[in-house]
Amino acid sequence: MPYRVFEEFNIQVTDDIKENYKSVIEHLGEDVSREGLVKTPERAAKAMQFLTSGYDQDPGAVLKGAMFAEDYQDMVIIKDIELYSLCEHHMLPFFGKAHIAYIPNGHIVGLSKIPRIVDIFARRLQVQERLTHDILECIHSTLKPQGVAVVIEASHMCMMMRGVQKQNSVTTTSGFRGQFEKEGTRSEFLNLISAKLH
Ligand SMILES: Nc1nc2c(ncn2[C@@H]2O[C@H](COP(=O)(O)OP(=O)(O)OP(=O)(O)O)[C@@H](O)[C@H]2O)c(=O)[nH]1
Protein backbone atom coordinates (compact mmCIF):
# COMPACT_ATOMS: atom_id res chain seq x y z
CA MET A 1 0.00 0.00 0.00
CA PRO A 2 1.64 3.30 -1.02
CA TYR A 3 0.18 5.30 1.88
CA ARG A 4 -2.58 5.00 4.43
CA VAL A 5 -4.51 6.92 7.01
CA PHE A 6 -3.02 5.75 10.31
CA GLU A 7 -5.94 4.34 12.25
CA GLU A 8 -5.15 0.73 13.02
CA PHE A 9 -2.31 -0.26 15.29
CA ASN A 10 -0.86 -3.75 15.50
CA ILE A 11 -2.06 -4.92 18.94
CA GLN A 12 1.04 -7.00 19.72
CA VAL A 13 3.49 -4.23 18.76
CA THR A 14 1.48 -1.63 20.68
CA ASP A 15 1.45 -3.91 23.74
CA ASP A 16 5.21 -4.54 23.60
CA ILE A 17 6.06 -0.84 23.23
CA LYS A 18 3.56 0.00 25.98
CA GLU A 19 5.30 -2.35 28.45
CA ASN A 20 8.62 -0.72 27.64
CA TYR A 21 7.20 2.78 28.14
CA LYS A 22 5.85 1.69 31.57
CA SER A 23 9.38 0.77 32.55
CA VAL A 24 10.80 4.04 31.16
CA ILE A 25 8.25 6.11 33.11
CA GLU A 26 8.99 4.19 36.33
CA HIS A 27 12.72 4.65 35.82
CA LEU A 28 12.09 8.38 35.52
CA GLY A 29 10.71 8.27 39.06
CA GLU A 30 7.01 8.54 38.25
CA ASP A 31 4.03 6.48 39.39
CA VAL A 32 2.70 4.91 36.21
CA SER A 33 -0.52 3.86 37.97
CA ARG A 34 -1.66 7.40 38.82
CA GLU A 35 -4.69 8.62 36.93
CA GLY A 36 -2.93 11.00 34.52
CA LEU A 37 -0.30 8.43 33.55
CA VAL A 38 -2.21 5.19 33.50
CA LYS A 39 -2.96 5.36 29.76
CA THR A 40 0.26 7.20 28.87
CA PRO A 41 2.33 4.12 27.89
CA GLU A 42 -0.34 3.13 25.36
CA ARG A 43 -0.73 6.69 24.06
CA ALA A 44 3.03 7.04 23.70
CA ALA A 45 3.26 3.66 21.96
CA LYS A 46 0.65 4.77 19.42
CA ALA A 47 2.21 8.21 18.99
CA MET A 48 5.63 6.72 18.25
CA GLN A 49 4.16 4.25 15.77
CA PHE A 50 2.46 7.11 13.95
CA LEU A 51 5.64 9.19 13.96
CA THR A 52 7.56 6.29 12.41
CA SER A 53 4.79 5.09 10.09
CA GLY A 54 6.86 6.02 7.03
CA TYR A 55 8.80 2.75 7.16
CA ASP A 56 6.05 0.63 5.67
CA GLN A 57 5.01 3.05 2.96
CA ASP A 58 6.43 3.11 -0.54
CA PRO A 59 7.21 6.67 -1.68
CA GLY A 60 8.07 5.59 -5.24
CA ALA A 61 4.65 3.96 -5.59
CA VAL A 62 3.00 7.17 -4.35
CA LEU A 63 4.68 9.19 -7.13
CA LYS A 64 4.08 6.52 -9.79
CA GLY A 65 0.39 6.46 -8.88
CA ALA A 66 -0.10 10.03 -10.12
CA MET A 67 2.24 10.68 -13.05
CA PHE A 68 0.60 12.31 -16.03
CA ALA A 69 2.03 12.79 -19.53
CA GLU A 70 2.34 16.55 -20.09
CA ASP A 71 4.58 18.69 -22.27
CA TYR A 72 5.47 21.29 -19.61
CA GLN A 73 9.19 22.06 -19.64
CA ASP A 74 9.46 24.71 -16.92
CA MET A 75 10.14 24.68 -13.21
CA VAL A 76 7.45 23.46 -10.80
CA ILE A 77 8.04 24.59 -7.20
CA ILE A 78 6.17 23.53 -4.08
CA LYS A 79 7.49 25.58 -1.23
CA ASP A 80 6.85 25.87 2.52
CA ILE A 81 5.88 22.22 2.97
CA GLU A 82 5.82 21.80 6.73
CA LEU A 83 7.57 18.72 8.06
CA TYR A 84 7.99 16.98 11.40
CA SER A 85 10.59 14.28 11.89
CA LEU A 86 12.52 12.58 14.69
CA CYS A 87 16.29 12.83 14.97
CA GLU A 88 17.79 9.39 15.11
CA HIS A 89 20.29 10.37 17.80
CA HIS A 90 17.89 11.45 20.53
CA MET A 91 14.47 10.55 19.11
CA LEU A 92 13.45 14.17 19.65
CA PRO A 93 11.58 16.14 16.99
CA PHE A 94 13.09 18.30 14.34
CA PHE A 95 10.67 20.38 12.32
CA GLY A 96 10.58 23.03 9.64
CA LYS A 97 9.88 23.44 5.96
CA ALA A 98 10.81 21.75 2.73
CA HIS A 99 11.01 23.56 -0.61
CA ILE A 100 10.98 21.25 -3.62
CA ALA A 101 11.23 21.87 -7.35
CA TYR A 102 11.46 19.76 -10.45
CA ILE A 103 11.58 20.36 -14.19
CA PRO A 104 9.35 17.79 -15.96
CA ASN A 105 10.65 15.52 -18.66
CA GLY A 106 7.43 14.43 -20.36
CA HIS A 107 5.55 13.77 -17.12
CA ILE A 108 4.21 15.92 -14.32
CA VAL A 109 3.24 14.49 -10.94
CA GLY A 110 0.11 15.11 -8.87
CA LEU A 111 1.05 18.06 -6.64
CA SER A 112 -0.11 16.50 -3.36
CA LYS A 113 2.25 13.57 -3.91
CA ILE A 114 5.29 15.74 -3.20
CA PRO A 115 4.23 16.60 0.40
CA ARG A 116 3.12 12.98 0.79
CA ILE A 117 6.61 11.67 0.10
CA VAL A 118 8.06 14.33 2.42
CA ASP A 119 5.88 12.87 5.19
CA ILE A 120 6.80 9.28 4.34
CA PHE A 121 10.53 9.99 4.65
CA ALA A 122 10.06 12.34 7.63
CA ARG A 123 8.10 9.73 9.60
CA ARG A 124 11.20 7.67 10.22
CA LEU A 125 14.22 8.06 12.51
CA GLN A 126 16.23 10.52 10.45
CA VAL A 127 19.02 13.02 10.11
CA GLN A 128 18.19 16.13 8.12
CA GLU A 129 20.86 15.41 5.51
CA ARG A 130 19.51 11.93 4.74
CA LEU A 131 15.93 13.17 4.71
CA THR A 132 16.96 15.74 2.08
CA HIS A 133 18.68 13.12 -0.08
CA ASP A 134 15.91 10.53 0.33
CA ILE A 135 13.39 12.99 -1.11
CA LEU A 136 15.76 14.13 -3.85
CA GLU A 137 16.67 10.60 -4.98
CA CYS A 138 13.08 9.38 -4.87
CA ILE A 139 11.90 12.13 -7.23
CA HIS A 140 15.01 11.80 -9.40
CA SER A 141 14.72 8.02 -9.85
CA THR A 142 10.92 7.76 -10.13
CA LEU A 143 9.86 10.80 -12.13
CA LYS A 144 13.14 11.02 -14.08
CA PRO A 145 12.76 14.79 -14.47
CA GLN A 146 15.21 17.15 -16.19
CA GLY A 147 16.17 18.31 -12.73
CA VAL A 148 15.14 18.24 -9.08
CA ALA A 149 15.99 20.46 -6.11
CA VAL A 150 15.27 20.04 -2.40
CA VAL A 151 15.94 22.57 0.37
CA ILE A 152 15.03 21.86 3.99
CA GLU A 153 15.16 24.42 6.79
CA ALA A 154 14.66 22.91 10.25
CA SER A 155 15.00 23.45 13.99
CA HIS A 156 16.11 20.54 16.16
CA MET A 157 14.57 20.09 19.60
CA CYS A 158 17.67 18.17 20.71
CA MET A 159 19.61 21.43 20.25
CA MET A 160 16.88 23.57 21.86
CA MET A 161 15.47 21.74 24.89
CA ARG A 162 18.72 20.05 25.93
CA GLY A 163 22.39 19.82 24.99
CA VAL A 164 23.68 23.04 23.49
CA GLN A 165 20.31 24.82 24.13
CA LYS A 166 20.28 27.16 21.14
CA GLN A 167 16.75 28.40 20.51
CA ASN A 168 17.18 30.29 17.26
CA SER A 169 19.55 28.27 15.12
CA VAL A 170 18.11 26.92 11.89
CA THR A 171 19.81 24.19 9.86
CA THR A 172 19.56 24.36 6.06
CA THR A 173 20.32 21.36 3.87
CA SER A 174 19.98 21.14 0.10
CA GLY A 175 20.41 18.81 -2.82
CA PHE A 176 20.37 19.43 -6.57
CA ARG A 177 20.25 17.09 -9.56
CA GLY A 178 20.24 17.60 -13.33
CA GLN A 179 19.40 21.13 -14.52
CA PHE A 180 19.60 22.45 -10.95
CA GLU A 181 23.32 21.70 -10.90
CA LYS A 182 23.63 24.68 -13.28
CA GLU A 183 24.14 28.03 -11.58
CA GLY A 184 21.34 29.87 -13.45
CA THR A 185 18.58 27.33 -12.77
CA ARG A 186 19.64 26.89 -9.18
CA SER A 187 19.64 30.69 -8.62
CA GLU A 188 16.17 31.01 -10.15
CA PHE A 189 14.88 28.34 -7.75
CA LEU A 190 16.59 29.88 -4.71
CA ASN A 191 15.27 33.35 -5.63
CA LEU A 192 11.73 32.03 -6.07
CA ILE A 193 11.66 30.21 -2.71
CA SER A 194 13.00 33.34 -0.96
CA ALA A 195 10.51 35.67 -2.66
CA LYS A 196 7.39 36.74 -0.80
CA LEU A 197 4.81 36.45 -3.57
CA HIS A 198 1.75 36.07 -1.41
N1 LIG B 1 24.27 16.07 11.16
C1 LIG B 1 23.18 15.96 11.93
N2 LIG B 1 23.34 15.90 13.25
C2 LIG B 1 22.23 15.82 14.00
C3 LIG B 1 20.95 15.80 13.48
N3 LIG B 1 20.07 15.73 14.50
C4 LIG B 1 20.81 15.71 15.63
N4 LIG B 1 22.12 15.77 15.33
C5 LIG B 1 23.34 15.80 16.17
O1 LIG B 1 23.74 14.50 16.52
C6 LIG B 1 24.83 14.66 17.40
C7 LIG B 1 24.97 13.50 18.33
O2 LIG B 1 26.16 13.75 19.01
P1 LIG B 1 26.62 12.98 20.34
O3 LIG B 1 27.84 13.67 20.86
O4 LIG B 1 26.71 11.51 20.07
O5 LIG B 1 25.36 13.20 21.29
P2 LIG B 1 25.20 14.20 22.55
O6 LIG B 1 26.26 13.91 23.57
O7 LIG B 1 23.79 14.09 23.02
O8 LIG B 1 25.51 15.62 21.88
P3 LIG B 1 24.96 17.07 22.21
O9 LIG B 1 23.66 17.24 21.47
O10 LIG B 1 26.04 18.00 21.70
O11 LIG B 1 24.77 17.17 23.70
C8 LIG B 1 24.60 16.03 18.05
O12 LIG B 1 25.64 16.87 17.66
C9 LIG B 1 23.26 16.50 17.47
O13 LIG B 1 23.20 17.92 17.32
C10 LIG B 1 20.82 15.86 12.06
O14 LIG B 1 19.73 15.83 11.49
N5 LIG B 1 21.96 15.95 11.34
Ligand SMILES: [Zn+2]
Ligand atom coordinates in the same frame (compact mmCIF):
# COMPACT_ATOMS: atom_id res chain seq x y z
ZN1 LIG C 1 19.02 14.83 18.21
